[in-house]
Amino acid sequence: MSAHQEGRDGFFIGWSDRLPRGLGRFLLVLAVLVVGGVSLLGLALSGGVEDPGSGDFDWAAGERTLQGVLTAQPYPVLWLPPAPGRPRAHGVLLSGNGKAGVPIDPATMEGRLVEATGLMLRRGTIEMMQVKGDPTPRDPTVAPDGGSGALVAEPVPLGRWRMVGEICDGKCYAGAMRPSTGLSHRACANLCLIGGIPPVFVSAGAIEGTSFFLMADKDGRRLPDGVRDLVALRVQLEGEVERRGDLLVFKVDLDRARVL
Amino acid sequence: MSASHKPVGWNRTKVLYDAALLAAVAGYILAYLWVGPLIQRTSLPLDEQTLAMKAYGSCAFLMLTLVLCVGPLARLDRRFLPVLYNRRHFGVITFAVAAAHALHVLGWYFAYSHLPQTEALLAADTSYGQLRGFPFIPFGIAALLVLAVLAATSHDFWLSFLTPPVWKALHMGVYAAYALVVMHTALGALQSATNPALAVVVALSVALVGGLHVAAGARERDGAVARAAEVEPGWMATTTVDAIPEDGAVVVHLPDGEPVAVFRHGGRLSAVTNLCAHQNGPLGEGRVVDGCITCPWHGFQYRLEDGCAPPPFTERIATYRLKLDGRRVLLDPRPNAPGTRVEPVPVPGAAA
Ligand code: FES
Numbered sequence: 232m233s234a235h236q237e238g239r240d241g242f243f244i245g246w247s248d249r250l251p252r253g254l255g256r257f258l259l260v261l262a263v264l265v266v267g268g269v270s271l272l273g274l275a276l277s278g279g280v281e282d283p284g285s286g287d288f289d290w291a292a293g294e295r296t297l298q299g300v301l302t303a304q305p306y307p308v309l310w311l312p313p314a315p316g317r318p319r320a321h322g323v324l325l326s327g328n329g330k331a332g333v334p335i336d337p338a339t340m341e342g343r344l345v346e347a348t349g350l351m352l353r354r355g356t357i358e359m360m361q362v363k364g365d366p367t368p369r370d371p372t373v374a375p376d377g378g379s380g381a382l383v384a385e386p387v388p389l390g391r392w393r394m395v396g397e398i399c400d401g402k403c404y405a406g407a408m409r410p411s412t413g414l415s416h417r418a419c420a421n422l423c424l425i426g427g428i429p430p431v432f433v434s435a436g437a438i439e440g441t442s443f444f445l446m447a448d449k450d451g452r453r454l455p456d457g458v459r460d461l462v463a464l465r466v467q468l469e470g471e472v473e474r475r476g477d478l479l480v481f482k483v484d485l486d487r488a489r490v491l
Numbered sequence: 492m493s494a495s496h497k498p499v500g501w502n503r504t505k506v507l508y509d510a511a512l513l514a515a516v517a518g519y520i521l522a523y524l525w526v527g528p529l530i531q532r533t534s535l536p537l538d539e540q541t542l543a544m545k546a547y548g549s550c551a552f553l554m555l556t557l558v559l560c561v562g563p564l565a566r567l568d569r570r571f572l573p574v575l576y577n578r579r580h581f582g583v584i585t586f587a588v589a590a591a592h593a594l595h596v597l598g599w600y601f602a603y604s605h606l607p608q609t610e611a612l613l614a615a616d617t618s619y620g621q622l623r624g625f626p627f628i629p630f631g632i633a634a635l636l637v638l639a640v641l642a643a644t645s646h647d648f649w650l651s652f653l654t655p656p657v658w659k660a661l662h663m664g665v666y667a668a669y670a671l672v673v674m675h676t677a678l679g680a681l682q683s684a685t686n687p688a689l690a691v692v693v694a695l696s697v698a699l700v701g702g703l704h705v706a707a708g709a710r711e712r713d714g715a716v717a718r719a720a721e722v723e724p725g726w727m728a729t730t731t732v733d734a735i736p737e738d739g740a741v742v743v744h745l746p747d748g749e750p751v752a753v754f755r756h757g758g759r760l761s762a763v764t765n766l767c768a769h770q771n772g773p774l775g776e777g778r779v780v781d782g783c784i785t786c787p788w789h790g791f792q793y794r795l796e797d798g799c800a801p802p803p804f805t806e807r808i809a810t811y812r813l814k815l816d817g818r819r820v821l822l823d824p825r826p827n828a829p830g831t832r833v834e835p836v837p838v839p840g841a842a843a
Pocket residue numbers: 767768769770771772773786787788789790791
């Protein structure tokens with residue numbers, strides 16, 4: 232093949248090792264622009280990722296053992312007694328390993344004093360324990376406050392509210408995953424709920440200084456499966472809010488829920 | 492002619508091509524995963540897995556965008572033809588990047604559950620009755636399956652097994668994959684994006700792919716393309732002798748849509764199908780090199796007088812009969828069997 236013909240009109244023939252004059256430089260410039268351009272684009276997109284919040288496992292503390300009173304409804308919570316600087320009983324949400332809740336039989340465990348061991352997850356005021364094994368019952372007579380009644384304070388009604396926000400799974404939100412909100416994470420959040428992890432509502436506004444709520448149905452029980460259609464979306468929910476210890480529980484009237 | 496006898500396996504062009512391609516992929520992914528976190532303004536870093544999902548997912552989207560731009564770009568500016576030359580490797584690497592995205596999603600969002608992953612895929616998101624929150628993952632799975640089929644059939648074995656027209660039609664599925672990926676992104680990542688950067692990138696990408704296809708289509712309409720019309724029984728008027736560049740062609744569309752390339756070389760005219768026997772490449776956009784029609788896509792060659800590839804190659808394409816009516820070129824629209832010899836028609840007054 233003659234160089235004359237090959238070079239004509241910049242006609243490129245892939246199997247020929249000789250490039251038409253000028254084309255080599257064009258392709259080199261193109262390659263440099265593309266490699267440089269996409270690298271900058273990757274950097275820009277990565278630099279602009281959303282803030283996933285500050286939730287994380289408390290790796291530094293390692294496994295801890297806590298003693299408190301267990302409640303199973305709407306979802307398992309371990310109540311720690313008030314302490315200096317903490318005037319109310321402190322509710323620690325419970326989960327199992329991975330995307331599983333703690334299997335608790337309310338008939339035998341509700342209101343009992345138990346000991347639970349596991350890793351803590353924390354995001355702001357929210358605390359969750361990833362329980363290793365099962366919580367072990369302790370003799371109720373040695374309860375730190377002398378009886379579970381005082382520990383799990385009577386629910387205080389805070390009225391009926393309409394709130395805008397997002398339903399998340401309590402474990403990812405507390406720090407098991409970053410980010411843990413948004414539609415991309417939806418399937419994961421739903422798998423957590425299927426596994427029995429407590430759902431939480433993160434509202435745009437705050438009630439009594441908190442914008443984080445443990446969720447229940449309007450009668451204070453576990454939410455039905457249908458709630459999964461509302462997870463990870465901007466939703467408007469309505470229902471009664473009540474305070475138990477330092478946790479706010481949002482008893483949602485799902486019939487009135489709206490996707491925004 | 493010796494150069495054309497090289498088997499088309501690995502060659503320097505392909506090695507350089509793949510090197511540039513892999514450098515671009517590595518540049519993007521490393522910038523996203525390693526450099527990006529240095530400038531992210533977040534309370535705590537994102538999970539590595541989530542960041543990887545974002546990096547590989549957006550990379551696959553951009554690669555699909557670019558691979559779809561290559562065809563029209565090469566039409567609009569011949570200097571992009573080398574990018575088209577090894578487009579199949581581009582496609583296979585795109586599939587690999589998309590698969591990396593899917594594996595990261597499976598290994599994070601769909602792992603650690605008591606449900607097996609396949610069951611979890613079906614159970615985790617079933618909100619088909621609503622627009623906001625309509626499941627976006629099935630679109631991604633469908634796109635990945637299409638890309639998998641295209642990658643698996645990209646080898647020349649499948650090309651000859653399926654025949655070029657079927658193979659080409661199958662590989663048009665890349666447009667379906669792109670549409671699915673756009674839906675996957677629009678219903679998924681864009682819904683939870685907290686800044687508009689990704690939406691801007693997706694919108695610009697779709698506009699670029701669409702715009703380039705429209706521009707290339709327009710160029711094809713007013714370019715070296717003619718429509719044939721019957722002027723005497725069995726003969727159709729196509730173009731004029733003077734419209735055909737030396738060593739180039741004018742593409743003629745027959746009434747049934749069949750494209751024919753009328754070439755001029757050494758003062759003589761020959762007509763062959765415009766569809767290359769390799770991957771249906773547009774022969775009329777090629778050149779005559781060493782007395783052979785040379786396909787612009789991968790350089791397959793055919794002799795002007797009989798449409799046969801020079802030995803040792805065996806590809807053949809259909810030829811057509813031509814005659815002149817003054818300066819008008821008349822064509823018999825019935826194709827000859829591939830490889831049929833047709834004596835080239837001398838152009839009066841042209842130097843051979
Ligand atoms: S299409 Fe590949 S060489 Fe013509």
